């Protein structure tokens with residue numbers, strides 16, 4: 001089985017999907033990596049246009065968003081003028097399905113152990129109710145991580161996003177120990193063969209964080225390349241529960257995956273929005289709405305046995 | 319050492335993934351060892367600088383070995399974080415893009431300063447000795463001897479022992495002695511800052527600076543005693559390094575251990591009284607969790623026990639004192655590990671559903687080999703040094719002997735004079751009575 005998979009992957013063919021309506025504008029471009037086999041056997045009726053100009057049929061399940069051509073390093077460091085990006089996560093809607101994590105991993109070609117947005121099962125105290133807690137990078141306004149970087153490889157942009165330049169990072173991991181939210185991941189080894197094949201030929205930019213390099217740090221980047229195209233970050237558009245909102249604080253508007261745009265200030269006011277571990281003073285740009293009136297079963301806390309054994313209490317924390 | 323080198327190449331090629339470090343425990347044995355080596359390096363210079371400033375005569379035979387220990391452990395201490403880097407090939411970025419706002423940069427700056435300073439501190443008092451070696455060395459035809467002679471000549475910097483040269487040396491030494499102390503204190507303070515400047519439970523502490531400095535002095539001075547004892551045995555210096563030296567150094571270590579114990583109390587008792595959530599989890603783990611055995615062994619074995627032993631004069635005799643110092647040095651090393659690792663295992667976010675090796679840490683063979691290699695390197699450099707150069711500051715000891723001699727002569731003279739005066743007084747014993755009349 002595995003052998004077969006490998007050879008399939010080697011036959012990958014890069015195709016761009018252009019749906020009928022957008023051929024004229026060419027604005028909406030998808031990239032997909034499908035095998036020739038898929039083309040032959042696919043029953044789906046999506047028509048894709050390959051880079052060779054020929055037309056193929058493809059299963060939409062196999063399609064991936066194309067990363068926009070990267071902006072220059074200087075632009076990536078400056079950020080988008082006039083914006084202040086924020087995310088709002090509604091714990092009352094999150095049912096812990098981890099679709100956001102999956103979407104993120106697909107977008108950034110990550111190994112399965114790297115969850116840039118990770119869904120925790122939280123329980124603040126013995127007597128309080130447990131809830132799901134998706135946690136991306138908070139893109140803190142007073143970021144402990146960028147402060148300690150000796151080479152300015154991780155930096156804060158004017159639009160509020162905290163990024164890492166992995167062509168500059170020296171791998172000292174100061175930022176990892178400084179981040180109070182365990183947000184950062186280190187590339188302890190070379191990326192796997194499969195992964196490097198998938199991203200081969202892509203041009204690096206801190207805005208898309210790929211291709212990754214051994215000995216450097218990576219983390220959630222708020223998908224700035226998607227934002228530049230006017231799209232939502234992968235996790236937000238991947239959330240089937242509409243639990244994640246993303247938007248611009250200056251416009252006071254945030255949008256969720258079904259395209260609903262709401263006023264940020266009203267959303268926070270009506271739902272008693274808060275930020276995680278406010279007392280640390282890191283000023284996160286990610287807000288949470290408390291898990292009130294949930295429509296789904298609460299998290300099952302019992303399959304964290306191994307963590308309990310280690311003496312690490314799984315649910316609680318400040 | 320070549321094995322360690324092999325391991326390092328293995329690590330360079332395959333990434334830090336070959337170590338046991340993972341995303342939660344992203345600093346491990348290397349960084350602990352870094353802190354430990356830097357701690358040991360305080361010994362020297364600080365011990366010999368403080369003793370020099372306070373004009374302790376007994377320091378003379380031990381300053382050189384203390385300074386050497388500083389020099390070498392600083393050298394290898396500086397290498398540790400480079401070994402720990404994910405991208406040592408980009409080390410030039412520190413110069414190109416360096417940010418002084420980063421605590422790591424403070425470390426680099428102050429360690430470099432300290433390294434230059436302690437090299438000078440080691441080298442300056444060696445100049446007259448080099449001249450001595452130059453003048454005394456017999457040139458045979460072997461290359462090594464020739465090289466030695468050449469080296470001595472170069473290092474003596476044309477020292478001839480004139481008055482003005484002595485004067486200049488003395489002045490420079492005085493300045494260096496004073497300058498090196500704040501530098502040494504700053505070094506370990508900023509080493510502690512790479513931890514204390516984070517928000518992590520266990521590190522987010524205001525006593526970390528003095529705590530680390532005290533820990534450094536305590537382990538460093540114990541290291542000096544061990545070095546002293548080793549040289550005494552190897553080179554039969556019993557005449558110069560006497561029981562008195564051990565007794566006095568023992569007292570010094572005792573004092574430093576007491577300070578360290580006091581800071582330890584502050585470091586753990588204050589948060590333990592409050593048991594705030596984050597700190598509480600960590601402390602529970604230290605007090606009666608996974609790390610409790612090591613933690614209490616350290617507190618009793620390497621802090622309280624040495625205090626108890628060294629409080630008695632018998633505990634300051636070479637054998638017992640050396641055993642105590644071995645305990646202290648090893649204890650200090652393990653203590654660094656206990657400061658670094660458990661905190662990393664207690665982040666604010668719960669550790670959930672991660673690969674098994676992320677949530678545990680114990681250094682693996684690669685880390686142990688490389689660290690052992692560095693330790694071996696320290697011994698190697700010391701041995702090489704001892705082969706080439708005198709391990710005692712010959713002139714300082716001579717000067718000490720001279721001073722002692724002068725003192726004895728002075729006492730003699732004073733005694734004589736007193737005797738004479740007494741005799742005189744006796745002669746004119748009636749004079750006062752006349753005066754009264």
Ligand code: SF4
Nearest residue numbers: 137138139140145179
């Ligand atoms: S969450 Fe962590 S990595 Fe993200 S900005 Fe804050 S401190 Fe930095």
Ligand code: SF4
Nearest residue numbers: 149169170172173175
């Ligand atoms: S690991 Fe890289 S990004 Fe993080 S502090 Fe070090 S150099 Fe900066």
